[in-house]
Amino acid sequence: MSNVILLEFNELTPAVMDRFIAQGHLPAFKRLRDESVAAVTDAGEDPPYLEPWIQWVTVHTGLSYADHKVFDLGDGPKLEAPRIWDMISDAGRAVWVCGSMNAAVRGNAIRGHVLPDPWSTGLRPIPETEFAAFFDFVRTYVQEYTRDKPPLAKSDYLRFVRFMVSHGLSLRTVTDAIRQLAGERSGLGKWRRAAVLDDLMFDVFRHDYQRLRPALATFFLNSTAHYQHYYWRNYDPAAFALAPDDGAQQEYGDAMLFGYQKMDALLDRTLQMAGPDTTVILCTALGQQPLTGYDEDGGKMLFKPLDTAALLRFAGVAEPYTIAPVMAEEFRLYFPDAAAAEAAEAQLATLTIDGKPVLKVRRTEAELYAGCDVIAPPAADALIVAGGSNEPRRFADLFYPIDSGVKSGMHHRDGILWIRTPGVAPSVIERSVSLQEIAPTVLALCGVDAPVAFAMPPMPEVVVPATAQLRAA
Incomplete structure (x- = not known):
């Protein structure tokens, strides 16, 4: 012993x-x-x-x-x-x-x-x-x-x-x-x-x-x-x-x-x-x-929300919720019940850039686990479109690159x-x-x-x- x-x-x-x-x-x-x-x-x-x-x-x-x-x-x-x-x-x-x-x-x-x-x-x-x-x-x-x-x-x-x-x-x-x-x-x-x-x-x-x-x-x-x-x-x-x-x-x-x-x-x-x-x-x-699998496309980068609450407002996610950062580009969202989480999941799915989803989102009952699904820097004027009446926003106004480096x-x-x-x-x-x-x-x-x-x-x-x-x- x-x-x-x-x-x-x-x-x-x-x-x-x-x-x-x-x-x-x-x-x-x-x-x-x-x-x-x-x-x-x-x-x-x-x-x-x-x-x-x-x-x-x-x-x-x-x-x-x-x-x-x-x-x-x-x-x-x-x-x-x-x-x-x-x-x-x-x-x-x-x-x-x-x-x-x-x-x-x-x-x-x-x-x-x-x-x-x-x-x-x-x-x-x-x-x-x-x-x-x-x-x-x-x-x-x-x-x-x-x-x-x-x-x-x-x-x-x-x-x-x-x-x-x-x-x-x-x-x-x-x-x-x-x-x-x-x-x-x-x-x-x-x-x-x-x-x-x-x-x-x-x-x-x-x-x-x-x-x-x-x-x-x-x-x-x-x-x-x-x-x-x-x-x-x-x-x-x-x-x-x-x-x-x-x-x-x-x-x-x-x-x-x-x-x-x-x-x-x-x-x-x-x-x-x-x-x-x-x-x-x-x-x-x-x-x-x-x-090495991303080298031909310029490498893989990770992007994180500048302000997660602002991103959620832009997406039309209704409060109340609690935000908990996790690691790198990911974050958690906690809602009062599963119905609220499901509604938020649907709103986040409306965020697109060049017709492709901005976020990857998974739901477990009243929780969402989310992160940016963009892995290459978009054009400087690239816009994120949200469902509803919100005007499109520039990607660079909502996300920033982690470490400004390519993951290797x-x-x-x-x-x-x-x-x-x-x-x-x-x-x-x-x-x-x-x-x-x-x-x-x-x-x-x-x-x-x-x-x-x-x-x-x-x-x-x-x-x-x-x-x-x-x-x-």
């Missing part, structure tokens, strides 16, 4: 990791790999079910998508099945869930702390009074990161700073943040700001880890997944027919390496914090690969799984490991009997040697 730290570094890619390690860029990742049972995981799904908010639910529950059926980001709380932290908490041991994607808990009686991911719409922090200032600030900042000025008041910043000062804010993080903001004065490098959020998250993670000493701690980061989605073309220009221009290459050529190196530094700090007697698991759930990374089924646990010799697993094996393996390493029947057993390459070592002791 060992305490477990589960590092959820979203979508880090096996081939990219191997390349950067071979080049000597990632000493902490190399150390962990060399000390671990190392495997490549299979996400078990193909598009449209190859999405991190689907795969992380599988990691946390042991259920395949066919069983958990959580399709959208933010829908995690709709699934009542227990997560690994629920099971460990029910066994009387402390847990610390820090940022895990599409998470949920069964009630508020969990033994420990929960800080949901920034896209969460159905789960609040536990305890809420302690984490609300941090959670609300980060959620607003992340959901509106594409804007020059996120909608935050001075009081929001003040509450956030007070929280950080009392929850582990390090001099290193302060120094890096000042250096980042100073560097942005040149007009370049704003994309690196996501790494500052990673540092802030780690300070909070370390603070509460040292306070709780939990049996299970999870720590989720997403910045490098974002870098891969937008800067893979700069990492490997030869893979693309559409080459980056010289200015973009100079700005973003090392963006993916930067992301991996920042996570390498956080891993090093985690290993120092964990010590030799704690199990450390690196799991990425899936990876990425070049997105897409998901891949292969992910990284490295497990360093006391008493188990390093090895490389040649078979492909299913994500469904991770939940029972984590429980076994924590010494908790599974209260549910998993579809797959714990990984024998890890658990059998660990059990033998425990019996010998």
